[in-house]
Amino acid sequence: MTHVLVVNGPNLGRLGTREPEKYGSTTHDELAALVMRWGVDMGLEAALRQSDSETDLVHWMHEAVDTGKHVVLNPAAFTHYSYALRDACALIPAAGLTLVEVHLTNPQSRESFRSASVISGVATGTIAGFGVDSYRLALQAVAERVG
Ligand code: DQA
16 A cells, blocks of 8 residues: 655644635635545545644655655645755655645736745645645655655
8 A cells, every 4th residue: 555644834734714815715724624635535545634843744754754644734834944844845856756746726817925835846746736636646656756
């Protein structure tokens, strides 16, 4: 069984009520259920976690490497400045695992500070701008690469 760790960064726990005109009305719990169901449909074991803490995210990248899990990561605001998370993310493709960076919105079409991603350069690929469907497309990318 292929395992995929789906990780959401800061403020994404407030999905559903956080700026719904940008991030949509799906709650984090609903997204967790969707991720699990999409995973089952694609033959993946996928589980969603969220933390506002950079430390947790770094440790979860280490855990993914140590346990051989592919990663779908929405780094949220850490996308734009966390070199610590970037360095942890770099370990994933180096271990032969897939790392998909996802965003609900298209950061390129928003404020200028969002156009830089320090994560993209070490990710296998990036999917952005499709709302919660970005996560389904990211899982599909993992499934097709491992299949
Ligand atoms: C986001 C985009 C980031 O710029 C922002 O800080 C987020 C969410 C997205 O999914 O569109 O928290 O990663």
